[in-house]
Amino acid sequence: KADVKGVQAVVLVPSRELALQIGQVFKAMGTEFKAMSCYGGRPAMEEHRTMKGMQPAVIIGTPGRMNDHLSKQNFDASTVSLLVIDEFDKCLEFGFQEEMATVIGQLPDLKRRFLTSATDAEEIPQFTGLNRTIKLDFLTNDVEESRLRLMKVVSPAKDKIETLYKLLCTLG
Numbered sequence: 001k002a003d004v005k006g007v008q009a010v011v012l013v014p015s016r017e018l019a020l021q022i023g024q025v026f027k028a029m030g031t032e033f034k035a036m037s038c039y040g041g042r043p044a045m046e047e048h049r050t051m052k053g054m055q056p057a058v059i060i061g062t063p064g065r066m067n068d069h070l071s072k073q074n075f076d077a078s079t080v081s082l083l084v085i086d087e088f089d090k091c092l093e094f095g096f097q098e099e100m101a102t103v104i105g106q107l108p109d110l111k112r113r114f115l116t117s118a119t120d121a122e123e124i125p126q127f128t129g130l131n132r133t134i135k136l137d138f139l140t141n142d143v144e145e146s147r148l149r150l151m152k153v154v155s156p157a158k159d160k161i162e163t164l165y166k167l168l169c170t171l172g
Contacts (some may be wrong), residue, residue: 007057007058007059007076008080008081008082009059009080009081010058010060010066010082010084011060011085011086012062012063013062013087014062014093015039015090019037020037020039022060026060033056034055034058036051036058036059036060037059038061038062038065039062039065044065044074047065048074051069051075059075063099070106077108080109081109081112082112083110083112083114084116085100085113085114086116087117088115089117153167
């Protein structure tokens with residue numbers, strides 16, 4: 001039986017450094033969701049104790065360490081509904097296909113899956129479980145109707161707080 005309940009998202013990353021970086025950024029965002037990083041090179045039992053105490057909603061980890069925690073049922077895999085494979089191209093390049101497939105196979109209730117990559121994958125491997133994909137490319141120069149409108153408000157330094165207050169009131 002799993003000791004930790006409520007993990008909602010798993011983020012797979014190709015390296016310890018990236019797991020730590022994402023964990024730090026996540027904490028710096030100040031959301032109500034607790035996040036922790038899991039990676040090789042330190043005792044898995046130490047991570048398990050941290051999981052039990054903190055009960056994270058998000059676990060960021062390398063494929064091998066995630067498989068270790070999943071196989072030991074250190075958290076309830078059935079509560080995970082979101083999977084992100086960050087730097088997907090690097091995960092493939094580093095040969096994590098089998099480990100990633102094993103992780104995905106142990107997450108029975110995934111509702112959403114995201115693959116992020118700096119390069120375009122020619123083919124998305126079957127093990128991802130993605131059969132209907134939507135590709136987002138934030139580097140295109142296509143000028144479409146923007147859903148974002150940028151406006152500038154100029155204010156003297158002495159009135160910045162009052163201007164900000166009035167702006168917020170105006171925006172609702």
